[in-house]
Amino acid sequence: MSEPSTREPSLRDLSRRKLITTGLAATAGVAGLGVAARLAQKYGLIPPDHGGIYGLGETLTYASQRLLTRHSLAREFSRSQISERPFPNEIEPPTDEFKRLQAGGFADWRLSISGLVARPASFSIDQLKSYPSRSQITMLQCEEGWSYIAEWIGVPLSQILQAVEVLPQARYVVYFSIEPDTWESIDMADALHPQTFLTYGMNGSELPVGHGGPLRLRVPRQVGYKNVKFITHLKVTDSLKGVGKGLGSASAEAGYAWYAGI
Amino acid sequence: MGATWYYSRVGDSACIPSTASAVPTAVPAAVPTTTATPRHSALVRVTHWITTLCFFALLVSGAEIVISHPRFYWGETGNDLTPTLFKLPIPASRNLVPTGYGYVLPDQNGWSRYLHFQSAWLLVFTGLLYVVFGLWNGHFRRNLLPEGADLSWRALSTSIASHLRFERPIAAEASSYNVLQRLSYLFVIFILFPFVIWTGLAMSPAFVSAVPAAVNVLGGQQSARTLHFFVSLALVLFLLVHVGMVWFAGFRSRMRAMITGTVITGRAATTKEGA
Numbered sequence: 001m002s003e004p005s006t007r008e009p010s011l012r013d014l015s016r017r018k019l020i021t022t023g024l025a026a027t028a029g030v031a032g033l034g035v036a037a038r039l040a041q042k043y044g045l046i047p048p049d050h051g052g053i054y055g056l057g058e059t060l061t062y063a064s065q066r067l068l069t070r071h072s073l074a075r076e077f078s079r080s081q082i083s084e085r086p087f088p089n090e091i092e093p094p095t096d097e098f099k100r101l102q103a104g105g106f107a108d109w110r111l112s113i114s115g116l117v118a119r120p121a122s123f124s125i126d127q128l129k130s131y132p133s134r135s136q137i138t139m140l141q142c143e144e145g146w147s148y149i150a151e152w153i154g155v156p157l158s159q160i161l162q163a164v165e166v167l168p169q170a171r172y173v174v175y176f177s178i179e180p181d182t183w184e185s186i187d188m189a190d191a192l193h194p195q196t197f198l199t200y201g202m203n204g205s206e207l208p209v210g211h212g213g214p215l216r217l218r219v220p221r222q223v224g225y226k227n228v229k230f231i232t233h234l235k236v237t238d239s240l241k242g243v244g245k246g247l248g249s250a251s252a253e254a255g256y257a258w259y260a261g262i
Numbered sequence: 263m264g265a266t267w268y269y270s271r272v273g274d275s276a277c278i279p280s281t282a283s284a285v286p287t288a289v290p291a292a293v294p295t296t297t298a299t300p301r302h303s304a305l306v307r308v309t310h311w312i313t314t315l316c317f318f319a320l321l322v323s324g325a326e327i328v329i330s331h332p333r334f335y336w337g338e339t340g341n342d343l344t345p346t347l348f349k350l351p352i353p354a355s356r357n358l359v360p361t362g363y364g365y366v367l368p369d370q371n372g373w374s375r376y377l378h379f380q381s382a383w384l385l386v387f388t389g390l391l392y393v394v395f396g397l398w399n400g401h402f403r404r405n406l407l408p409e410g411a412d413l414s415w416r417a418l419s420t421s422i423a424s425h426l427r428f429e430r431p432i433a434a435e436a437s438s439y440n441v442l443q444r445l446s447y448l449f450v451i452f453i454l455f456p457f458v459i460w461t462g463l464a465m466s467p468a469f470v471s472a473v474p475a476a477v478n479v480l481g482g483q484q485s486a487r488t489l490h491f492f493v494s495l496a497l498v499l500f501l502l503v504h505v506g507m508v509w510f511a512g513f514r515s516r517m518r519a520m521i522t523g524t525v526i527t528g529r530a531a532t533t534k535e536g537a
Contacts, residue, residue: 061379
C-alpha cells in the first residue's frame with residue numbers, strides 16, 4: 001500500500017538556489033536548441049519547406065528519417081509479387097512537343113544536366129541505355145493510399161552524376177518534367193542512393209507512356225509524386241532558394257510535403 | 263474501508279503541491295461543507311488535453327486522407343484495378359477511383375498530411391512524457407493497475423453487471439477508477455496507441471527501408487493501412503464510450519477534475535452515495 005508523497009512544496013522552497021538552477025537550466029535548454037538547429041542545418045536535416053505552422057513536424061520527420069535511413073534500401077520483392085495490373089495514374093494531355101517526340105519514337109528525347117557539375121551534358125535515351133542497366137522490383141505507393149509492385153529498369157542516377165562529375169558542394173538534384181510546372185528535388189542522400197534510377201523500362205519492356213515513358217525518375221523510398229514522369233532536365237545545386245518559390249518542389253508549392261518518405 | 267484505502271487510490275495527489283496539505287484525511291459525513299480533493303496531477307491533465315487536441319487533428323486529417331482513396335486491401339499492394347477487401351460507402355476525391363459515386367469530394371490531402379504527421383509527432387512526445395513520468399512516479403501502479411482482488415471473476419462480473427445496468431458510479435469512483443476503467447485505459451495506452459503508431463510507420467516507404475520487419479510481420483503495406491484504419495476506429499469507439507461515461511458519471515464534476523485537478527467532496531458526495 002503506497003502512501004502519497006509527504007513532500008509539501010510551498011513558496012518557501014523557491015529559494016535563491018532554486019531560482020539560479022532553474023535559470024541555468026533554461027539558458028542551457030535554449031542554447032541546446034540553438035546548437036541543435038545549427039547542427040541540423042550543417043548536416044542537412046532541415047527540409048526546404050521548414051517554414052510555416054507545419055514546419056516543425058516536417059523537420060522532425062525529415063531529420064529523423066535522414067538519420068535512420070541514409071543508406072537503407074527500399075524493400076525489394078520477388079518476381080512473383082509483381083502486380084498484374086499496375087495502375088497508371090492520370091497524366092495531363094500531352095503537349096505538342098511531347099507528341100512530336102513520341103512520333104519520332106523518342107529518338108530526339110534529351111535529358112540535359114546543368115548546375116554544379118564539371119561537365120554539363122545532354123543524354124539521349126540510347127546514350128542512357130549504353131550504361132550498364134540495373135533493375136529493381138519495388139513498390140510504388142501513392143500518397144493517396146494505393147500501390148503496385150513492378151520491375152523498374154534503368155541506370156542509377158548516381159552513375160550519370162558521376163559521369164558529369166558533380167562538384168563537392170552539391171546538396172540537391174532538381175528534376176524537371178516535360179509537363180509544365182512539374183518538378184521536384186531530392187537531397188544527395190537520395191540522389192546518390194543505389195535504388196534511385198533514371199528509369200526507361202518496366203516489367204521487361206519499354207517504360208509505357210502512362211507510367212512516365214520514355215524517362216521517369218524512380219525514388220523508391222519516397223511516395224509516388226516524387227517519382228516524376230517524362231524527365232527532361234536535371235539541375236544540381238547547393239541551395240533550393242533560387243528555384244521556384246524556394247520550397248524545393250512544385251508539390252511543396254501546392255501544399256504537399258517536399259520530403260515524401262512519410 | 264477507511265482513510266488508508268481512500269488514499270491508496272488517490273495517488274496523484276502527490277503531484278499536486280498546494281491543495282494537498284489542505285485536505286483532511288477524512289471528512290465526517292455530518293459536516294455540511296464541501297472540500298476540493300486532489301484528483302488528477304498537473305502532468306496527467308496537461309498530457310490528457312494535448313492528447314485530446316492531437317487526436318482530433320489526427321482524426322480529421324485521417325478522414326480527409328481516406329477520402330482520397332476509400333478502398334481497402336489486404337497484402338502488399340492494391341489499387342483502382344484490383345479487388346478490394348472492402349470499400350467505404352463514400353465518394354472519393356478523384357473521379358477515377360471506383361467507389362460507385364458520380365461526384366467528387368474536394369482533395370484536401372496537402373494540409374491533411376502535414377497536419378496528420380505534425381500532430382502525430384506531438385502526440386508521440388506527449389505520450390512518451392506521460393508514460394515515462396507515469397512509470398517513474400507510480401501513476402500506473404497506483405491509479406491504473408487493477409488490484410489482484412479486482413481481477414477475480416466475481417469482482418469483474420459484478421463490475422460488468424453494474425455497467426450493464428447503467429448504475430450511477432459510487433462516490434468513491436470520483437476519486438478512483440473502477441476495474442473496467444483501469445483495464446480500458448491500460449489497453450488504450452499500452453496496446454492501441456502503440457499499435458496505431460506502428461501501423462502508421464509501417465506505411466512509410468522510408469521507415470520500412472530501415473526496419474522492414476515493421477511491415478513484413480503485418481502481412482504487407484496495404485495490410486498495415488487497413489489495420490491502421492481499424493485501430494483508429496477502435497480509438498474512436500473508446501473516445502465515444504469515454505465521453506459517454508464522463509457524461510453519465512457527471513459531466514461537470516469529471517471535467518472539473520480533469521481541468522482543475524480537484525473533485526468536490528463533502529455534502530454533495532455523501533448524500534448522493536447515501537454514506
